[in-house]
Amino acid sequence: MTDAPLSNDRGSVTLPATAAETSPERPWPVRHLSPKIRDFIARLPEVWVEGQVLNVKRWKHMVFLTLRDTDEQMSLKVTVPATELDALGGSLNDGARVVIHAKPTWWMKNGDLQMMGDAMRAVGLGDLLARLEALKEALAAEGLFDADRKRELPLVPTLVGLVCANQGDAEHDVVENAQRRWPSVRFEIRRVTVQGARCVPETTAAIRELDAHPEVDVIVVARGGGSFEDLLPFSDEQLVRVAGATATPLVSAIGHEKDSPLLDLVADYRASTPTDAGKRIVPDAAIERDTIAGLIADARHAMTARIDREHAGLAQFRSRPVLTYPERMLDPFRDQLSRVHDASGRALVGILTAADAAARELAARLTALSPQGTLDRGYAVARTASGEVVRDASALAAGDALHLRFAAGTADAEVTATHG
Template sequence: MALHTSAEAPLPIGEVSRLIGGWIDRLGAIWVEGQITQLSRRPGQGVVFMTLRDPSYDISVSVTCYRQVFDAVADVVSEGARVIAHAKPEWYAPRGQLSLRAVELRPVGVGELLVQLERLKRTLGAEGLFDADRKRRPPFLPHRVGLVCGRASAAERDVLQQARHRWPAVRFEVRNVAVQGVHAVPQVIAAVQELDALDEVDVIIVARGGGSVEDLLPFSDERLVRAVASCRTPVVSAIGHEPDSPLLDLVADVRASTPTDAAKRIVPDVVEELERVRAARDRGLRAIRSLLEREERGLAHALARPVMEHPQRMVEQREAEVDALVARSRRVLGHLLDRADSELAHTRARVVALSPAATLERGYAVLQRTGGAVVRDPREVAGGEELRARVAGGEFAVRVTE
C-alpha cells in the first residue's frame, strides 16, 4: 500500500514500525544460513536465544527457538558453528527489531554428519549394543592376536612393534584392508568375521591412524557396528587419536586411544611381569618367614610353660588331689558310721527300757484270758476261770479261786 507523506504530514515512527511488522507478518517461513556468534541456554527456560551472523556482509540477526528444536542438534552445534535454519521472520514493533523464530536447525557440512551419527548412536544404544554388561575382558596373554588395519600403515607398525617389544613371543594374524573409502566397510567386516571364525585367535584389534571426520566414517557404519557386536571373540577398537570417537569404540569390548595403546592393553610387558613375579615371590618369602618366626615364638613360649617342662607334675598334683579326696571321703564315711552306731545304740537302749520284757524281768507277770486278752481289772474274771500267767522265764496256767 502506497503511503502519502510530506514534511507537513509526516508519519509517526510507531506507525512506520507497525506497518513494517504487518508486512513482515505476511512473509512465510524461509531457510537461512549463518554462523552462531552468541548462544544463550538458560536453565529452566523453554526458549533458546542465539545470534546468526553473515560474515560476508557483517550482518547479525537475532534468532529464537524452542528448546526441543535446539536439543535435536545440541550435541554438534555450539558457538562458531554454521547452521541452516527454517525460520519465520518476526518484527518487534516497540523496538523496531527484526528477529527470526526457528522451527528447525540443521548443521552445515561436518555438523550434519555428526547429527546423523548421533541419531544412529541413540538407535543402537537403545538396542543395548553399547551396554557395559556385554563387554568381555580379553585374555591376559593371548596365544594369537588378530589385527585388521591398512596395508603398510603406521597403525600396523605401531601395534606390531609395541606388542613384540612388550612380549617377543606374541603371534599375529594380520588382515590388510581398506580403512577409508567405499570399500572400507565391507572389507573390514569380512576381515573381522574371518578372524572371529579362527579358534586360535583370542582377541581382534581393529586399528587405524588419525584422520578427519569423513575419513573415520567407515568405523561408524551401522553394518560394521552390528558385525562387531555379534563377534564371539573380544574386539579392541583403536581408531584415530584420543579425541576421535567413532561408534566402533562404543560397541567394542575395549576402547584404546591409539593403536600403540591397543598393543599395551592386549599384550603384557614381559619386564613388568617378571618384576611382578619377583615382587610376588619376595612377598611370599617374607610371609612364610614371618609365619615360621611367629610359630617358632609360639612353640618356644609353649615349651617354656611349667606343664611342658615337668609334664609329670600335673599327674602328681592330680594324684595328691585324689589321695586327699579318698582320705576325706573315708573320714566322712567313718564319722557317718560312728554317728549312726551311736544313734542305733541309744535307740536300742530306749527300746529295751520301754520293752514289756524288761518289765517282766523285774518280777512282773501278765495275765491273759483264754482268748488272749490281757486282764487289767479283777472284775474282768470270774471265780474258777483259768488264766495264763506270763513271766520273764515263760508262762504257766492259773485258776481264779476268789
C-alpha cells in the same frame, strides 16, 4: 500396436511383438531393443541420490562425473550442468559427498545408462554429524553400547587378530608395541582398505573371519588418523553391528584420541591410538617379572616371620615349669584316682554282698517251690505208662501200670483197685 516390418539382407520380415515371442530364429535387432529400453527408463521418476564423486570432468557447459556408493562397490555415471558445479565453488575433489537430483536416461547409440542431473548439493559436515548422531541414538536404544555387554580382554592372549591397512603405520604400531612388552605374542593379520567404498565390506569380512578363528583370543581393528570423512566407514551401521556380534573380545583403535567413530562405542575396549592398543592387549613382561619377584620376596618374608614367631612361642612354652617337670601335672590326679579306686572297691563289695543275699533268698524260694522239696517231705509222683501224671484215681483201672517217683529213686507198680 503391431511392429512394422523391417528390412534386412534376408528381405522384409515382421518382428515379434513382445520379448516373450523372440527366439534364436526371430530375434530383435539392437536398433529395435534400444528404443524400448529408452522408453521404459524414461518412465522412471526423478530421484535425489547420494554418493562420493570421482573422475570429475568439465566440458563446456556440462560436467561429467562418477557417483560412487559410500559403502559398496557400485557407481553411476552422472551429467550435471556446469552451473551447479560453479554454485559449489567451482571445484569438486574426488571423494567429496554430494546429493544430486537426477533422472535415469538411456543413450541409445552406445547402450549407456546415465543420470541426467539438474541440481547438486554438497553433503556438509553438519549433515553427516546429524545422521551419525541419529544412528548413534538408535543403536544405543537397542543396548548395543551398554556397559554390561563389554567383555574383559584376555590377560595373556596367545594369538591376536589384527585388522589394519594394506599400507600404513597402524600395523607396525600395534605389533611392535605388543611384542616389545610380550615377545611371545603372535598375530593373525588381515589387511584391508581402511577408507572409501571398500572399507566396510572388507573390514566386516575380516572381523567375521578372525572371530571364527578358533585360536584368536582378541581382535584389534586399527587405523591411523584421518579426516572425519575418512573415518566415516567405522561408524557404518553394518560394521558396527558385526563388531557388536563377535564372540571374541574386540579392541577399537581408530584414529587419534579426539576421534570417536561408533566402532569405539561397541568395542569391548577403546584404545586411543594403535600404539595404545598394542600396549593394552598384552601385559608388560618386565613388570610382570618384577611383580612375581616381589610376590616371591613377600611370601619368603612372611614365611620366615611366621617360622620365627612359632619358634619363639615354642621356646617360651617349653620354658614353663609344667614342661620342665611334666610329671607334676599328674599329682592332682593321683589322689583323685586313689579316692576313686577306694570308692569303687567299696561299691563293688556292697554290690556283691547285696547280690549274694538276694541269691540266697531266691534259692530258698526256689527250694520251697521245687517239686523235689515236696518229694523230700514224703510224697511221690505217679505217672501212667504214657508218662502222664495221675491226679485223679478215677482215671485208673485195675491192672494199669504205674511209674512212681520218690524223693530218692523210682518204682513200678500195678493198680489192683481204685477208691473214689
